[in-house]
């Protein structure tokens with residue numbers, strides 16, 4: 252029975268290949284349309300991933316500044332901060348170093364700073380966190396803990412900007428999802444139309460096969476194979492195309508320009524490509540299913 | 553083996569068959585006749601559940617066709633070989649592949665196919681043309697391919713719809729002898745034709761559907 256199954260499967264593949272061969276132009280046309288649709292989908296994902304990635308750099312703003320009250324015991328504060336996990340390094344700036352910094356900034360009129368008591372300027376601790384250790388919750392958590400520590404006056408960590416970015420990233424996610432669903436439906440529709448062009452030509456063939464005793468699955472399975480072969484090939488063509496364009500334009504022509512703005516352009520990860528691949532397979536399947544459906548209504552006899 | 557009981561068939565309230573009754577026994581050879589448009593093709597189509605009688609019942613062996621479920625129709629059709637008036641060959645497959653289809657649809661693959669197709673193509677004297685495509689064949693040759701495809705499933709019944717329709721007398725003779733030779737080996741044959749000469753030549757029981 253197993254060998255019978257294998258025979259069936261081999262035959263389905265043979266029939267599918269025969270069908271492709273006997274309607275090569277139709278299949279190439281469908282192939283081209285589907286490649287184009289997957290290309291657009293991949294291209295959107297690539298843009299989205301890069302925007303998202305770029306904004307994450309903002310979110311990973313990893314510096315926190317702790318201003319100390321006058322007369323606070325800085326060692327206590329520093330020791331306390333050292334117990335917090337995820338810290339890369341800590342720098343203490345005394346009143347005097349603040350004054351020096353200010354003098355450096357206003358070098359040409361530094362005489363007006365003569366006689367200023369350094370205590371009027373803040374002493375503070377600059378904390379740099381490890382990039383991979385920070386998230387919003389982590390930072391705000393630490394913020395609250397340090398803020399309530401004895402001797403600490405103000406803690407500053409660019410909270411405003413961060414909240415804005417978190418909001419913005421939420422919208423990016425939502426919009427990305429909407430575009431993605433839209434593209435998914437679009438790709439089903441495109442597969443449907445493309446495969447329908449191929450299948451419509453087979454109408455007489457389907458009728459004949461039914462007349463000589465073929466079951467629906469006997470007729471339909473090769474169609475699914477044909478559809479999926481087209482899907483897989485056009486998917487890989489579009490990935491290849493996108494990759495080549497990515498390499499050529501972005502890498503060779505813009506890399507210096509982008510590096511200047513600290514923009515790091517990335518290609519899709521294996522998982523992202525795999526995700527689109529699954530979507531392509533599903534849309535190929537649904538496309539075949541929908542476009543062949545009308546041939547398989549058996550009138551009740 | 554086959555029973556038509558009070559079969560009526562209409563298209564849009566236009567009755568083409570009225571109270572058709574006949575039986576066919578196993579191993580028999582019969583003609584169904586009547587002028588063009590009388591409903592010969594329709595009668596044969598009802599036997600493979602391609603058309604549904606408006607009233608009446610049709611029985612094939614033990615099956616009442618009106619009780620047949622859609623999923624069982626392919627299995628009925630494998631037991632009944634049908635040679636269509638317009639052949640219904642697949643133009644993108646060779647003679648060999650067209651005939652092999654008759655077996656492949658029932659899930660038979662591999663060496664059996666090569667053996668059986670070769671055998672039947674030799675029987676209809678078309679083995680030399682096995683790799684040609686139907687459109688490059690003459691009408692008589694296409695007819696024989698259609699017969700070979702219908703018979704390769706080794707059906708219990710062969711339905712032949714105007715198998716000599718557009719053929720000259722000599723070719724008709726060859727086709728009729730071919731069908732008769734399969735009938736002699738036990739296949740029940742129902743042959744629909746309006747050709748009086750053919751009926752005279754065949755000398756078999758004749759059912760005139762206009763007189764039902």
Ligand SMILES: Nc1ncnc2c1ncn2[C@@H]1O[C@H](COP(=O)(O)OP(=O)(O)OP(=O)(O)O)[C@@H](O)[C@H]1O
Nearest residue numbers: 563568586587588589590591592593594595637746
């Ligand atoms: N699907 C259909 N819808 C409507 N009318 C039909 C349909 N099929 C057949 N008819 C009509 O039924 C009548 C009988 O058709 P049928 O094909 O059975 O005739 P026939 O005896 O085989 O004729 P011929 O000798 O020309 O092949 C014809 O008048 C035809 O127009």
Ligand SMILES: [Mg+2]
Nearest residue numbers: 592593637713
């Ligand atoms: Mg007819």
